[in-house]
Amino acid sequence: MRTTPSSNHRTRSTHLPLALALVGALAAGCGEDTGQGNGTLVLHLTDAPFPFAMVASTQVEIDSVAVRIEGASNGTGGFVTLDRTPYTVDLLELRNGVTFQLASSDVPAGSLDEIRVYTGDATVTLIDDRTFPLKFPSGSSSGVKVLVSPPIEIGDGETVEALLDYDLSQSFSAQPASPTKVDDIMGFHFHPVLRVTNLRDVGAVSGTIGDDRGTPLSTLDDTPLPGAAILVTQGPAEITSSVSDGNGRYVVLGLPPGNYTVTASRPGYLAAAAAVTVTAANESAGVDLLMTALP
16 A cells, blocks of 8 residues: 655654764664675655645656665665655655655665666646646666766765655646646656755755835835746756745755756746856745735
């Protein structure tokens, strides 16, 4: 029987700097003696959600997860299975710093350079209760392959926390494209796009999106603006995305150190943008954006 993880298994990263400071200080478990030492890998799942108000849920069954450790002396072809317990996860719930722990396992020390996610069924349910089945390319046989670049080093006796970021904004496209109402949607094209980061080496950005109520020079009447699409770019490259919640808040996890531009957009409003510098193991908070409604 497949189970949906309870809320107790989800972690909202409201204290991300403290959580990241603790990474590496956790005690590793005692795994099988491979002669090369063991570390512990904790793998979290999150979503860079697409701002698609016509979608009620995106359910994905995850049967198991395997990782390839360069030089591993156990497993098949260097692969070690982390978890064979099937889960059904609603990716739309993994927003704004919410993560779900996929696995926590002892693994051989070495370089983690690939993750394979073995999947079952996946469905998209629209707000009109219509459901569309999706098929993962080779998801149940060879797994969805996610290359880890640069590889994540796991030392003997070390605990490493990695983030598997599922980018729905690039993975799903409605058919026909750019629907104006839910009745227009007749299906989805699906090609999963995932990236992996070591939480020890990355940072986060958070802030609030607001409506300036037509008075950009005054903050007295500003109100939170939910449902704004957040796009994080580095030069011309789109890195990841998010969406503001009911209180106008957003959180973007798993950003390597560097300079980024955070842009907020929403139908009926002028886009707003801000530059931000991200450092490892820190959250760049207070990256707030005010948007002006179009006349």
